[in-house]
Amino acid sequence: MSDSFTAKIWVLGDDIDTDIILPTEYLAMKTVQDMKPYAFSPLRPELAEKIKPGDMIVAGKNFGCGSSREQAPEVVKALGVSCVVAKSYARIFFRNAINNGLLLIENQDLYDEVKEGDVATVTPGKSIEVNGKTYEIASLPDNLMDILNAGGLVQAMRKKNGLD
Amino acid sequence: MGMTMAEKIIAAAAGVESTRAGDIETVTLDRLMSNDGTTHLTIDMYNNLKNPHIEDVSKLVWIIDHNIPADSPKTAASHKKMRNFAKEHGIKFYEGEGVCHQIMMENHVRPGELIFGADSHTCAYGALGAFGTGVGCTDYLYAMVTGTSWLLVPETIRFNLKGKLREGVYARDLILTIIGRISANGANYKAMEFVGEGMAGLSMADRISICNLCVEAGAKTALMEVDDVAMAYLKEHGREPKHIFKSDEDAVFSQVYDIDLSEINPIVAKPHFVDNIVDASECQDVKIDEAFLGSCNNGRIEDLRVGASVIKGKHVADGVRFLVVPASRAVYNQALKEGILDTFMEAGAMVMNPNCSVCWGACQGVIGEGETLISTGTRNFKGRAGHKDSFVYLASAATVTASAITGKITTADKVI
Amino acid sequence: MGQTLIEKIISKNVGHPVKAGDIVTVNVDYCMIDDIMVPFAVQKFEEMGFDKVWDPDKVVLIYDHFLPATQVDDSRHFRVGDEFARKYDIKNVHRTDGICHQLMTEAGYVKPGHIAFGTDSHTVTYGCVGAFSTGIGYTEMAGILGTGQLWVKVPETIKIEIDGTLPGNVTSKDIILKIIGDLTASGATYQSIEFTGSTVEAMSVASRMTMSNMAVEAGAKCGLFVPDDKTCDYCKIDYSDEVKELVPDNDASYSRIIRLRAEDMVPVMACPSLVDNIHPVSELAGIKVDQVFLGSCTNGRLEDLRTAATILKGKKVAPFVKLIVTPASRKIYREALADGTLEILSDAGAIITTPGCGLCCGRGGGILSDDEVVVATNNRNFLGRMGTSKVQIYLASPATAAATAVAGVITEA
16 A cells, blocks of 8 residues: 555545435436536535545545445545545445545544544554544455555456456 | 408407407407426516516416426426415416326317417417417516417418328328428418318317427417317317307418328428428438327327327337327326226336426437437427437327337338 | 355355355356446446456346436437447346336346345345345446456344234335334444344235345345245245255354334334434324325335325325326336226326336436425435435335325325
């Protein structure tokens, strides 16, 4: 995984569902770039414009619950979000994020202790530092690391098919 | 000198002895229909009036038919505005009951009435000897507030029909032929009047279909004499005429056409104009993506029966979407009872709730880039059914259904 | 140590015993791609460099979310799907037949013991016939199209035992809503749910589908029922020894066991805007509604339409309220035509639309405006799902929905 990076925090709540991350109305747009302005629009219509590449999202429990739409993690990634830190994730969103190389971090405390606009230093697989406090974070299981290390599932399959 | 039917209806509505083409008359309206295409705009204007007022609420009929069920928050907001206004003011209100003109024919229109509709196909009401004409929302609002409006008395083009349509040829083919002959602006500002012994062989469904499409020749209204067929329809729907008018023998017509119904062939109007007509046989290789049987023009039980008889025991072509949309709840229920809905569903068609559907190009069955629709709808303007680079052909219920079966434009005789 | 039902299904698939926590690669019996995801799955499939689909007969394409199309780019999805099907010889293409999750069992694809994946979260529905099925993203689907395989972590299982007889106005929808309320929207994340007990044994397969379908709303990977003779009738297969093996062992290990008494159940609703915000209908009675929606892969089946017809027979939908009925499949539409159900609903004033996802997916079929209230039989009431984020969505059973449509206010059946 990459080295440490610093990121500005945007805070969302519990149960941020996939319809909030990207409403159905926009799922059929031809590219994820087209979908970007509508990310999080039911909840915070202004957010997509405000998020800058490298920023991070901190949320409560069950982030990404709901549908299997992979456009959801793809659009978060396309906004340039460096990572999401949540208390827990819905399982389909979790798999989809890994397959697209979007870093998801599970942490029980961060959400309750930071506020929007705080800046964190993230060291993947090790820790997050923010407001002078250090939060330990776990590494991912090996099979997921394999996909992440390959650069996502498409790259892993290309390798398997002898293309790269 | 005598008067035409149009002149007589206007004279009566204006409370004058006589009037003639070219006069401008102030008329009292019998009925005012508006649908969800524009009513939200009318309401906005109404709310900006200094002294908002409805002259006679019993004349108003409001119908949600264009985008039902709603397909977007924007549509839903305009529906809500319309519903709340209707509720507040006690306006007769229909939502999801069918296409406005069909609902008007089934429930409201009476011979001799003068009716404004905020929809161009209001001219359909001529099938019951009523003067119906489409207006914009400003004219509509004025009529709603005052109960009156002004009208330029139209000249009349008369069509003398004789003979009978051959088997496999429909009213739709007839009116497309006429529009092709006089062109898309051939009846601008004028009334189109249909008379002659050929009328007797035309059902009410045929007559509505003919009058409905007259606006595509630019006509202000279309009119037919009230005969036994029309009286039977009125009786069936529990209404009496207001007044029965007929053109006088010595009335002045701007043009008179004699049409022999037996000479009409199955017709297709090609993109992107209604008067761009050819014999259907000339389009037989055009591949289609979608077919639409419905609309205020051809969504009646008679049309569904024609379609069902063509498709019974056959199947919609792979990759073709065949939309079947009854024009009203009454039509839906009748088709249900006759087993027609099941015939269509069994054949792979999509039976929809009564509404305007893809004729209006939103809400249901929108077509995409480069796609082709064959339709019994009213218009084939560029982009009307969806993407700006798509194609709409207009044809009869029989031709549309046959085309759904083969996947390319086909007349019904080729599949039966 | 014995096995849970999910452990048995996966063991059978991989050919060796597995237990919760194992990471294994399974062989896919069926995969389903819906119209929204087709172009994306095809694009990823091509990016991955595959030159053929592993087994075209095990791939099912279903167009349902965008039918009838409401936007000009919708039909592009059908065209991409049709072209992909032609190119790779995929014959199982349903263009206008109904909702994917209804068709996958109804049309005879998924059977007891199968493993199936779909590009839609409600793929969990097929647990109703004792199959392991779950939703995945389009990138993983592309991988399956090429390889026929997918890795899964064998989930732990929550066993939910429901015994007794349900009160007359309580349906399987009320049960699953109550369970989601108790577990919360993330309470079963990564886990399998096994539904057992005399109450579910007495249920029709259609009722079980409702519960499997909504298991994902508690975060579950799947929601399983032990296949029985009713399942086999529905799937048109013999109740064979092979099917009879698909039953959890008595000494299977569960992460949690929940016991419920059917007699204690009452009609409930999920209130805005979370699926686990559950309250008894009686507490909500009197809330004015603008629209009622009866349909979806959760509750658009014949028995659901019949339940509504029983309540609506001879009555009318309340003035200025819309009742939208969207049968889940062409087959159901035709059955409801044949038995008079649609006639009753139409006479009552229902707007009956063509089979498809309809309002549930928020692309048409009755979108609402600010501050409007809808009672719906589908599976999600997320913010903005059926229009603006100010629309209030209440999820309920078909019985509650029908009673509410007549009264114009939330009403217990």
